[in-house]
Amino acid sequence: MQKRGELGLIQQIRRLSTTRSPFVRLGIGDDCAVLRPPRGADVLVTTDFTLEGRHFRRDWHTPESVGHRCLARGLSDLAAMGAQPLAAFLSLALPQEMATTSVGRRWTKGFFSGLQALAAQHHVPLAGGDTAESPASLVLADIVLVGAAPRGRELRRSGARPGDLLYVTGNLGGAAVELDLLRQGKRLPGHPQLFPAPRLAIGRALLSRRLATACIDLSDGLSTDLAHLCEESAVGANLDSAALPIHGSANLTLALHGGEDYELLFTARPGTKMPRSIVGVAITRIGSIAAKPKRGSAILIDGQPLAQGGWEHFRG
Numbered sequence: 001m002q003k004r005g006e007l008g009l010i011q012q013i014r015r016l017s018t019t020r021s022p023f024v025r026l027g028i029g030d031d032c033a034v035l036r037p038p039r040g041a042d043v044l045v046t047t048d049f050t051l052e053g054r055h056f057r058r059d060w061h062t063p064e065s066v067g068h069r070c071l072a073r074g075l076s077d078l079a080a081m082g083a084q085p086l087a088a089f090l091s092l093a094l095p096q097e098m099a100t101t102s103v104g105r106r107w108t109k110g111f112f113s114g115l116q117a118l119a120a121q122h123h124v125p126l127a128g129g130d131t132a133e134s135p136a137s138l139v140l141a142d143i144v145l146v147g148a149a150p151r152g153r154e155l156r157r158s159g160a161r162p163g164d165l166l167y168v169t170g171n172l173g174g175a176a177v178e179l180d181l182l183r184q185g186k187r188l189p190g191h192p193q194l195f196p197a198p199r200l201a202i203g204r205a206l207l208s209r210r211l212a213t214a215c216i217d218l219s220d221g222l223s224t225d226l227a228h229l230c231e232e233s234a235v236g237a238n239l240d241s242a243a244l245p246i247h248g249s250a251n252l253t254l255a256l257h258g259g260e261d262y263e264l265l266f267t268a269r270p271g272t273k274m275p276r277s278i279v280g281v282a283i284t285r286i287g288s289i290a291a292k293p294k295r296g297s298a299i300l301i302d303g304q305p306l307a308q309g310g311w312e313h314f315r316g
């Protein structure tokens, strides 16, 4: 019984995974997928959990949004390193009802159609995965993204140097505002908490045009992710609050500490001619990189230590 359910799910995945790629020689159906990365490329791999109750709630997020966000998390990590996606792999544990009831089957279908729409947009095929019945009545997903970047040239968190300028794409705090609306039981038209746009084209432009010295994607919030970049580069940073591109309905706190914006935060040498936008998305200078202080906060905002406000997805 269970075996048949699983097979049905795999066939459903196969039907929905129609995106083709020259880099996937063999996709779903065999014991392994076979990838052939472009010539002269290094292969990059990232993995991200999407856990019900931690990263989404079935009563807040539509199934299409959950599928979209599941893939977007992995794609955003590839974007941060300037990589091109080659293939995605999904391990998915679903409660029994998702295969046996019509409501459940509708949810599963919505999940895959959300994932597939984003996959098609970025030409990344779902090339394999695994399914199982979830023991906990919770939807649990783990996505693996494989990407490629020109050999030895990927963007890292560790390349920032004192004197570099600090930039961010798009605007900040919008996803946190929308999460608050969801918490209040409001329905949303669909941006950016429900359907974040991974900045793949920007990451690749930063790499190919040699614009950036270091880069990270904003999944946990500016304060947390900037701290990661500073840590890996062994530097400090100065933020200018007036320069922050705050989302129209957000505030400074949400722009600094709200997570899930999936914008890119990057640094560049001071002489770099930085475009004002890349593929139509604004690039804003928000501060600069300084030497790492011997003691005290590595990050200052308007000259004062920046408090770390850890982003918890479903706090309060």
Ligand SMILES: [Mg+2]
Pocket: 076, 077, 080, 216, 217, 219
């Ligand atoms: Mg990341």
